[in-house]
Amino acid sequence: MAETKFCYHCSRYHPLEEMRQIDRKGVKRWRCIKSINATKQGLAQRDAFGKTVTALNAADSKARAEARIHLERANLSFQD
Ligand SMILES: [Zn+2]
Numbered sequence: 330m331a332e333t334k335f336c337y338h339c340s341r342y343h344p345l346e347e348m349r350q351i352d353r354k355g356v357k358r359w360r361c362i363k364s365i366n367a368t369k370q371g372l373a374q375r376d377a378f379g380k381t382v383t384a385l386n387a388a389d390s391k392a393r394a395e396a397r398i399h400l401e402r403a404n405l406s407f408q409d
Contacts (some may be wrong), residue, residue: 334359 343361351360399404
């Protein structure tokens with residue numbers, strides 16, 4: 330039978346070939362490659378999401394600033 334290691338992330342045993350030993354606060358622990366990749370992907374997605382939100386906020390404030398300029402110009406021409 331293939332050797333298994335306990336994955337601290339999934340709290341279950343996986344085959345040794347799916348496992349990586351990592352150093353967590355000086356303690357050697359086994360974690361499966363799948364969960365490591367999933368975390369990496371999650372971080373990348375969160376990062377991309379954060380950038381999208383930042384871009385949206387920037388676009389929004391720019392649009393609002395432009396709208397205010399148009400409104401002020403409209404008010405000025407109305408007063409004339
Ligand atoms: Zn696992």
